[in-house]
Amino acid sequence: MVSEIYSLDLLTTVLDIEKLEKLEFSGIKGKFLSQQVLGMHEEFQEAYKVFSESTYDCLDIADMKFEEDVYEFKWKIEDMDRRLGTIFGQAFDDAASVEHVFKLIDIFGSLLERPLIAAEVYDKYHLLITKFDRDLDDAKLIYLNHIQEEIELGYPPVHRNMPLVAGGIHWTRELKDRIQIPFSNFKYLPHLDLDSAEGKRMVKKYEDLMQLLEK
Template sequence: YIIFNKSVIYAIESAVIRWSHQVQGVLKRESSQPLLQGENPTPKVELEFWKSRSEDLEYIYNQLRTIKVRGMAGLLDKFQSSYLPAFKAMFRDVRAALTEAQDIHTHLLPLHHHLEALESVEFPKVKPRLRPLLHVVCLIWATCKGYRSPGRLTVLLQEICNLLIQQASTYLSPEDLLRSEVEESQRKLQVVSDTLTFFKQVFQDRRENLHTYFKENQEVKEWDFQSSLVFVRLDSFLGRLHVVTDLLKTALDFHKLEKLEFSGIRGNALSQQVQQMYEEFQEMYRVFSESSYDFLDPQSMEFETDVSEFNQRVEDLDRRLGTIFIQAFDDSPGLEHAFKLLDIAGNLLERPLVAQDTSEKYLVLIRMFSKDLDAVRTIYSQHTQEEAELGFSTVHKNMPAVAGGLRWAQELRQRIQGPFGNFDRILHPLGKAVFLGSCFLNDLISLKAHSFW
């Protein structure tokens, strides 16, 4: 009988050891495991985890409460087994974990509706749904004690970021983004960038107002974790969007080379050089338009390598383009042709390396315009001096004094407005300064015109 009891107790103790290992395996599972394994789960994985955890623990808890298991615990107690405390601790741990899992699962359920709504709309319509989503997250933090943990909340927020990245990638369609019209692709990128930036702003706003979600007699627990823990992948994705945006801007700039033609002595030769550069750029850009990798994936190092090589070659094109513009400017016979060249060049002159190489030509423009400005100023001074000395001024033949004076002022002002108005379109600081100077003289002439009345 004693031998029988010992064998039974030994079997029960062995079962307790085996159960403890199995139960501990269940208890140690965390929803962060997919993230730690390098996966990119969405919030639905979080909701499913706590639903499954609640069901699994409830099943284990019910097993531990069966008559058979309670009888086994009674035998351990009767024979004062050293494994009885371990059995009781296992039971307490399961009961506590079940209570926590059920509470968390209940509090996470309202998220399901918001996530469904978020996934059911096109990405441009996502922005209005972000604030209500984070509002629910804040309520969960304030009302669910088991989820009021930085580790668990950052997992949920990272998963929300993953969902937004997933939807943004679907909307952008990487396989078509660099093959579509550049302007349309730029518009889509701007929509995504604005939406993701807005999400970060709403997060910060809710973080600063987290105290409003707690009751008056409740201790406020702030989000004391770093934002970078939440947005590590989202920020990488935004960084990749900026790289693609710069790539598209470069493509848009260099597509203008296709129709760029020059006049003057070397016009034909310069135009041929530009066409050759355009063909070179098309070949360079084809690396991206024909690529098979997902260039929106921040982990894609192949894209980083291609972009680095591409930018180096673009720098060479910018230098050559700057040299061509300098030669074309030097060939311009006058102011009208010089400004026409600026209009033709357009945004290409705003490219940093091109602007750096051509900036000194703005000084040449200023000197050319300065002569015309001095001439107008001299005419104006002579006219006012003549009027002061003689009491009248020369006007157009066969015209009354008032009408003739107005006509004179209008012609002089038109002489300024025509050429000098071009400076208003020049982004260079010197161009703005000259434009302001011409406006000042134009105002003086306007005042002079009013004096004829």
């Protein structure tokens, strides 16, 4: 029974860590972080060889070699999980926008559910509210500048060769997408509390700006 539990846990770990081979990062530190993760995947493959190249006698209850190997393997994986948590934090800080952060979260996928990694990245989720709040401020500034140009010109500035009405709708839709798409991703983060005072302020700022764009 113990061996079955170990085997299931081992299989889950293998499926999770195999994803490292496909992790790639963008940003200033992207190449460096990608190389680190690739090196960790190679470490994992080397550590896993103890199981793929060994033969265990499942009928010999006195043989504790499998359990001993699993214990040693788990210790190495725990170290890798901590390092992955650190790498996620660095990639998070390096992300150019909230949209890039959500792409990063999607890339890590179920790896972020591993306890040691989750413990490292939990506080980062809260910073998403601050990041998106700044993005809303930038979007509001773009909106105000656009309105000011319209007042000065006497007509709304639009993309070249576009009619005024169609161009105005197109410009509004672009700015709406800039904030609406990232905001829609917040619902996929159950660990993030938007009912906090900071979260409520951010949501209110988003709704107010969306109302301005609708008008």
